[in-house]
Amino acid sequence: MAKLSIPIFWRVRKHLYTLEGRKCLECGRAHFPPKNSCPYCGSTKLVEYYPPKKGKLLVWTKLYETCDDRSAYRPIYIGLLQLGELRVVLPLTDIHDEGKLKPGIDVELVLRRYIEDGDTGLIYYGLKARPIF
Ligand SMILES: [Zn+2]
Numbered sequence: 001m002a003k004l005s006i007p008i009f010w011r012v013r014k015h016l017y018t019l020e021g022r023k024c025l026e027c028g029r030a031h032f033p034p035k036n037s038c039p040y041c042g043s044t045k046l047v048e049y050y051p052p053k054k055g056k057l058l059v060w061t062k063l064y065e066t067c068d069d070r071s072a073y074r075p076i077y078i079g080l081l082q083l084g085e086l087r088v089v090l091p092l093t094d095i096h097d098e099g100k101l102k103p104g105i106d107v108e109l110v111l112r113r114y115i116e117d118g119d120t121g122l123i124y125y126g127l128k129a130r131p132i133f
Pocket of ligand 1: 024025027028029040041042043
């Protein structure tokens, strides 16, 4: 997460903490982040969609290089997840044995620290996915 000002963070917090998406009433597909029109069919008939808090890991990768404000958290594991009807990219957490990370394992969403803003003292929390072994 790039540094956000406190007012911007306050406005986007619902999307960050709930993975609020939209589901199209025309084609039935869900998307995230929410948009005012369906990215698949263009319809504006949309309803809120909240994916389940548990899903599957599809693929993952590991980042060794990050921006400086995340250097304390290196390496960072990133996963593509299937959560209900949504595919979402999120950081992975609680990785104690990288050898157990396989496509198809179960994951659950948990709230974890992302970064700390030393200038403001604000600590950013967000959703990460924890493998369920
Ligand atoms: Zn649609």
